[in-house]
Amino acid sequence: MSLLQQIQNGDDLKAFSRDELPILANEIRERIISVVSKTGGHLASSLGAVELTLAIHYVFNLPVDSLIWDVGHQAYAHKLLTGRDKEFDTLRSYKGISGFTKISENPCDAFTVGHASTSISAGLGIASAKHLKQDRSKVISVIGDGSLTAGLAYEGLNQAGDSDRDLIVILNDNDMSISPNVGAISSFLSRKLSAHSLQSMRKEFGVFLKSLPGIGDDVYKLAKRSEDSFKTFVTPGMLFEAFNFDYFGPIDGHRLNHLIDILENIKKHDEPVLLHVITTKGKGYPPAEKNPVYYHGVGAFDVETGGSPPQKETPAPNNKIPSYTQVFGSTMMDIAAMDERVVAITAAMPEGTGLKGFSEKFPHRFFDVGIAEQHAVTFAGGMASRGMRPVVAIYSTFMQRAYDQILHDVCIDSHPVIFALDRGGIVGEDGPTHHGLFDYAFLRNIPNMTIMAPRDENELGIMLRTAVNHDGPIALRYPRGPGEGVDIIKDAPILDIGKGECIRDGRDILILAVGRVVQEAIKAADVLEQEGHSVAVINARFIKPLDRELILETAAKTQNIVTVEEHVLDGGFGSAVLELLADNDIFHCRVRRVGIQDTFVEHGPQKILRKEYKVDAAAVISAAKELLNHG
Ligand SMILES: Cc1ncc(C[n+]2csc(CCOP(=O)(O)OP(=O)(O)O)c2C)c(N)n1
Numbered sequence: 001m002s003l004l005q006q007i008q009n010g011d012d013l014k015a016f017s018r019d020e021l022p023i024l025a026n027e028i029r030e031r032i033i034s035v036v037s038k039t040g041g042h043l044a045s046s047l048g049a050v051e052l053t054l055a056i057h058y059v060f061n062l063p064v065d066s067l068i069w070d071v072g073h074q075a076y077a078h079k080l081l082t083g084r085d086k087e088f089d090t091l092r093s094y095k096g097i098s099g100f101t102k103i104s105e106n107p108c109d110a111f112t113v114g115h116a117s118t119s120i121s122a123g124l125g126i127a128s129a130k131h132l133k134q135d136r137s138k139v140i141s142v143i144g145d146g147s148l149t150a151g152l153a154y155e156g157l158n159q160a161g162d163s164d165r166d167l168i169v170i171l172n173d174n175d176m177s178i179s180p181n182v183g184a185i186s187s188f189l190s191r192k193l194s195a196h197s198l199q200s201m202r203k204e205f206g207v208f209l210k211s212l213p214g215i216g217d218d219v220y221k222l223a224k225r226s227e228d229s230f231k232t233f234v235t236p237g238m239l240f241e242a243f244n245f246d247y248f249g250p251i252d253g254h255r256l257n258h259l260i261d262i263l264e265n266i267k268k269h270d271e272p273v274l275l276h277v278i279t280t281k282g283k284g285y286p287p288a289e290k291n292p293v294y295y296h297g298v299g300a301f302d303v304e305t306g307g308s309p310p311q312k313e314t315p316a317p318n319n320k321i322p323s324y325t326q327v328f329g330s331t332m333m334d335i336a337a338m339d340e341r342v343v344a345i346t347a348a349m350p351e352g353t354g355l356k357g358f359s360e361k362f363p364h365r366f367f368d369v370g371i372a373e374q375h376a377v378t379f380a381g382g383m384a385s386r387g388m389r390p391v392v393a394i395y396s397t398f399m400q401r402a403y404d405q406i407l408h409d410v411c412i413d414s415h416p417v418i419f420a421l422d423r424g425g426i427v428g429e430d431g432p433t434h435h436g437l438f439d440y441a442f443l444r445n446i447p448n449m450t451i452m453a454p455r456d457e458n459e460l461g462i463m464l465r466t467a468v469n470h471d472g473p474i475a476l477r478y479p480r481g482p483g484e485g486v487d488i489i490k491d492a493p494i495l496d497i498g499k500g501e502c503i504r505d506g507r508d509i510l511i512l513a514v515g516r517v518v519q520e521a522i523k524a525a526d527v528l529e530q531e532g533h534s535v536a537v538i539n540a541r542f543i544k545p546l547d548r549e550l551i552l553e554t555a556a557k558t559q560n561i562v563t564v565e566e567h568v569l570d571g572g573f574g575s576a577v578l579e580l581l582a583d584n585d586i587f588h589c590r591v592r593r594v595g596i597q598d599t600f601v602e603h604g605p606q607k608i609l610r611k612e613y614k615v616d617a618a619a620v621i622s623a624a625k626e627l628l629n630h631g
């Protein structure tokens with residue numbers, strides 16, 4: 001039996017000698033590589049955090065001590081050490097274990113995470129609650145250097161530093177976000193002097209001071225006493241000391257004994273402490289060390305060859321159908337070549353949003369602001385206020401945290417910002433923290449906002465060109481994954497704002513759909529027509545403003561309406577249609593809304609989830625038949 005198989009909980013781990021820990025680290029790495037090569041997942045981040053995870057679990061007593069991982073994508077070793085080795089093969093699969101930490105999954109998962117930069121605030125909240133309950137157990141928040149580019153992290157540091165609460169923050173600094181990290185903080189962190197260079201500087205400086213005639217010895221003694229503040233000055237410690245944290249580091253985050261010793265020491269503190277560790281993203285698997293960007297979030301791969309990383313924007317040979325993201329990225333480059341006003345903004349996700357190509361072709365019109373979605377939106381508002389056409393490419397789920405910036409800094413003055421909401425709808429294995437199922441609702445209620453969703457990748461290109469030519473805030477939301485396999489017509493005319501498309505006419509029932517689910521509506525209509533029904537299908541194209549004329553005109557000809565969206569029902573597209581019908585006294589129609597009920601969607605393959613949560617063709621047919629059979 002391997003060492004890993006002997007571990008059910010922290011006590012089992014503590015029974016091992018320190019000499020056994022490197023062996024265990026290798027077993028953990030092998031297990032992670034083997035499983036992720038089959039399931040896909042966040043390989044590089046988890047490989048980089050193996051020794052740090054082992055040291056934390058070795059020194060602290062989980063779940064009594066609380067460990068919060070930032071994002072949680074680097075927590076595979078944590079899962080393996082907390083009794084989930086047997087289930088680990090189900091990582092991110094339907095009904096399997098989550099790809100992030102999740103309170104409901106395991107008592108050692110102190111907080112449910114997935115969105116970046118929450119660990120310090122959550123850790124401080126837990127530490128403050130423990131303090132009020134006279135609970136002296138420890139709280140450890142582990143945050144990456146990328147996640148430290150978000151303002152939320154500083155809001156947490158700011159309060160923590162003024163609170164005297166017993167909080168340990170560990171900065172896992174691998175100089176990488178998903179892409180190489182960006183921003184002044186990142187370069188400040190990279191400014192660290194190595195322990196060796198500090199040592200030799202210290203020695204030379206000491207010799208020089210002692211050589212000063214008459215005063216040498218006194219000055220040397222004074223310098224010795226102030227050495228710590230000197231060290232803080234030349235290392236990133238200055239930043240964290242300013243937040244009133246006791247700073248330790250930077251230390252090698254792969255040296256287990258050193259990590260354990262320093263954590264044992266830090267454990268004795270009862271005020272805010274920050275330990276800065278330096279790690280290598282992808283550590284222990286050469287293809288991931290060499291290409292941590294590709295192996296940040298990877299699909300299944302061949303462990304031996306490592307797999308040649310296909311670029312996300314260009315269709316890989318075996319992916320004949322370009323993804324929505326790839327079409328977005330290539331259309332952006334076409335538009336930018338014709339329109340100098342167009343700039344692209346990403347929040348630390350150039351590859352995921354398809355903007356890598358744009359960044360290489362138009363480096364001066366590309367802005368990676370780091371994990372800082374609120375800032376990205378207000379930054380775009382500023383640019384738009386001076387005549388630019390900023391395209392802010394942020395996943396739907398991550399845009400949720402920039403709601404006020406959209407309202408306050410863009411829509412009040414109707415600045416022409418284009419919101420490219422990728423990963424709209426069910427995203428799949430990333431699960432409830434990542435599905436983009438709320439964007440119609442949180443955008444629809446904002447005056448001056450326009451919202452579109454394309455039926456396929458060709459319409460995405462048309463909508464993007466429409467958006468750039470629109471003089472106001474406009475959002476287009478599109479799904480994760482391959483397009484529908486339609487031809488891309490690059491010179492197709494742009495759309496009239498608020499105008500939908502009548503795909504087919506019919507009298508028995510009207511199916512009103514928006515976004516990718518228009519394909520599900522068409523499939524459902526085909527089945528219903530084979531059963532003798534006359535079915536109208538409308539591609540609404542716009543969630544706001546609705547095509548009032550087309551919808552009311554078509555509703556007048558039928559008594560049954562089904563609306564379809566890959567979005568929560570409350571406040572979504574179907575709600576907007578109900579409001580339109582009611583506001584126009586259209587009461588002769590019976591309406592069924594197909595969409596996500598009032599629940600969070602779990603993780604798993606998109607196809608399975610679309611079926612389970614009833615946003616596929618079968619659900620449309622069932623809703624239609626309920627109305628048609630009602631007589
Ligand atoms: C609010 C938010 N924006 C973007 C992301 C996507 N994302 C996940 S991990 C990551 C990079 C995190 O970098 P770092 O914290 O340094 O962790 P590492 O992967 O380097 O271990 C990003 C941008 C996210 N999860 N949450």
Ligand SMILES: CC(=O)[C@@H](O)[C@H](O)COP(=O)(O)O
Nearest residue numbers: 071073114297352423430480
């Ligand atoms: C952990 C995280 O938030 C990102 O890595 C996210 O998983 C990327 O999602 P995609 O794989 O859809 O780009």
Ligand SMILES: [Mg+2]
Nearest residue numbers: 144145146176
């Ligand atoms: Mg990092």
